[in-house]
Amino acid sequence: MKLVVNGNSYEVPCPADTPLLWALREEVGLTGTKFGCGKALCGACTVHVDGEPKRSCVTPCGDVVDKAIITIEGLVRDSVLHPVQQAWVEENVPQCGYCQAGQIMTAVVLLRAKPQPTDAEIDDAMSANLCRCGTYPRIRKTVHRAAELLAAAPPAVTK
Amino acid sequence: MTELSRRGFLGGLLAGGGALVLAACGGGARGAQTLRIQHADQTGELVANLYISVLPTGRVALVVNKAEIGQGVTTGYATMVADEIGVPLDHVDVLFAGANAALRTSANMQITGGSTSTMEAFVPLRQAAASAREMLIAAAAEQWRVPVTLCRAVDGHVEHLADKLSFGELTKHAARMPVPASPRLKTAKEFTLIGKVDRRIDARAKVDGTAQFGIDVSVPNMVNAFAIHGPVYGAKPLTVTADAAKARPGVLAVIAMPWGVAIVADKFWQARAAAADVRITWDKGLVAGLDTTKMRDALRAHDGTGEGQVSKHDGNAADALADADVTIGGVYEAPYLAHATLEPQNATVAVSGGRAEVWAPTQSPTLVQAFVANALGIDMEHVTVHVTLCGGGFGRRAIADVCAQAAMIAAHVKRPVKLTWTRESDMTQAWYRPIYSVKVEGALRGGKVTGARIHAVSQSIALSGKTLFGAALSKLPGPVVDMVTNAALALFSTSSFGDIFATEGIANSPYQLGNFELSSEPVQTKLPVAFWRSVGNSVTGFVMEGFIDELAVAAKQDPFALRRQLLPPNSKQTRVLDALAKLSGWATPPGTGIGRGMARHFAFETECAQVVELSVVRDRIRVHRVYCVVDCGLAINPDIVKAQMEGAIIFGLSAALDQEITLVNGVVQQRNYDTFPLLRMHECPEIIVEILPSDAPPSGVGEPGLPPIAPAVANALFALTNVRLRRLPLHRAWAERGAA
């Protein structure tokens, strides 16, 4: 089946019920999307499908054929970080870093829906993403910073 | 962040056995083939642990023998080196050291734990870097024929008046210079990066998807394994029916292991999916019948009279209790806990010709060697370990059980294997924080504290370690077993006090309680227990600070004032406490409906104190704000210290409020984040951290932020509700508060 990931087409030999997470990690070779819980409880595997967030660990890849899949790697354009990623670096958000791809992918959709989110709106969008290191206070602060960066220079959209 | 894959390079470095190596490149390229290594042995007081190479490119390669588990050790080490040698921070490349006897700096092991990394390296690492700096300066001075005292190293160059040579231009020459006997370390006033750097060197790779964790490892010809673990810990498969599974696409083998069954396939998901077609019957396992409800009752039944090992005895606590006009006390309890690192346990192992090569997110390459060598019946020295980034550690990754299991599978299929445990396996095989039941009694006379008696009953990490490590190492030659078990036991216990972890944080408490008796009593089960962030302190902080709060209530004193009175005057403790009172506005009463509580703890040479403000809404404890003051000596990277305090508070708050591992009839009841919840963003308090300025050497940072949070919450809850909770997790204790 054909998966379109970060603008590139990949022919992957997976059965249609294979979770997208494993197709991405093992067939497409993009390992930035992480396995954490396997049951949509932690959010580490979050990617975008046609602009909407998806927990790839429970999304059968047969459901996303020919759709536009964006992973954490796909937010980077010509080695330039997406403004949300840039904000994450500026504010030293990551500790172990394992959950951060999922956090960032969720923050990106949040900031599309709410370009200037309140703390409560950040909680609304981000509470389903777990962090074992406890980077939440920084994430909250950094989403506000990312909103500023995005307002100043919105990124091009990857198809 | 790159893993050190140039084995020739590392091998060459280690052959010298020295602390400091300045590597010069003869051929001009960085490849292993063209590197010509110049060794500079530095013995004496320097611990031979860290390797600094200044390359002809001018970049500095730093070999770190610690695990980056999020605590920022790579940034910290790179900062110390960059500052001392005189290069910008982004000129340092960090490489993770593999397993090697020459790199064992902690109790004869390579291990990341006990919040020791910065303490351990603060002097020797800077000495190594200072030696490199002085050799570079000496080389330049020789070329310019000027005294070294007129030259200085700055921004990757050696300068003298208008002359300037880059480090890269000097490496070849510098490598021939004598190693300074006692290099001059920069004074605090000269620091340009230490205490000032406000970024992490690993942030970019951790936001763009390029950071390589253990789970991301791929090696040629690799296959993938999925493990099924039995319902009871340590269960051995009796029968395995897997014909249908073996017929599935990609499946290569189904293997019965000493504990668990492995399905091996080309791809992980093929193996995972095939599990539906595997039928297994299990033996009863190692902890059949273990029931934490019954265990709790049994632990509570130990009243401590005349039992256990006395580890501290000042004055006569029994008399003080007998003579008291007021006595207080109760039993403080804490459950088993899992680490629940977000990256599940995993390892990649290749086995051939009596040798094994392991790629693992590990806190201890030495224990990886030991576990794998034992699993395969080979020599420890024949196990090569490559250390990757760790998706969380918290103590779990000191234990290499997953590596042993991966090694068995790799030996069976004769191909490199990556074994990835599911979350469910990770949580049910966790080497838990031990269960505790601690009886405290306090004596007061005339409103003054006159004595205390504490008896701690807990599952013993020391005994668990001895038993389990003994078993893990049973196939190794005697001297190797002794070396590793002694090293492990040195970490696990002291010979005189039995299990140090049962009483750490009480035995060394700075409170002056007068007559004081402390005893402990180990309990053994075959459920493995080991290190969990702050280890014994995660419980003893809760015990001591709840107890002190109870004493304050009985003495009708403000909790801050009583602590002030019982702590040594003009100490680190009182300085931190005073700063906390100021930061939190302790003198001003909290708002209506807000409970406020205080706690402090000294661990890993660091003093940390916290004030919590909370309310209770529909039987849920809502922590609104945490004030935290810490004295950790010199903060190499203040923002990382702050991050570690935030992280430890949130980690500790998750445990304090909701987490517990329970067993019913031998079966762990929590299997994923739905039943073992982590705090989520909407539950996360505002956290205000103040780092006290200090000229003292750095002390621990990764763990000391954790112990005060649970008691601060319990004390705030008491202040608000007059309900004293002595049992963790607090939401369970709150729900059952009338029952016990």
Place this chain on the structure above:
Amino acid sequence: MKPLVWALGACALTAAVALAKPAAPPAPAPSAGAIAAGQRAFVTVVTVLKSPRCVNCHPAGDRPLQGDDGHPHAQNISRRTVAAGVPCSTCHQTRNSEAVGVPGGPPGAPSWGLPPADMPMVFQGKTATEICEQMKDPARNHGKSLAQLLDHATSDPIVLWGWAPGGTRTLPPISHDQFAALFKTWVDGGGACP
């Protein structure tokens, strides 16, 4: 009894728009017996609507409910989550997770989610009469006709999921065939409320 306003609008239409549409040809008025039968049938229909499989997505507040005990959805999920860019389909796919080899994962069906905020269609804490009035009120049901309600009850995949919920989830108290028949009886009775 108020005259029914038959709306042609699909669920995407707002109630106001639906009300503005010309009414469809009126159906023949039901007999007294049919009305009484419909009222009786609705009482049993409500036992289904109040079962966890239905009420969990028809809560009184903004938070969906979970489990047979109807506890609030974990992870701080509410209608505000959807508004903040994270729809239910982030985790809930078009099938149960078991169907894709993830036992114990989130349940799923097409269009998984709560009724929209402007048409919350609350079952939790409501009487049969209140549910009935709410359900057939075009101002509160996005202008749906009784026939369209019947269609939702008999063939919407998310409703059918209630009878094949997977895992250990309990089923509604009666079969879907019985439910559909009773719902039709209520519709045939003109949607009269008990």
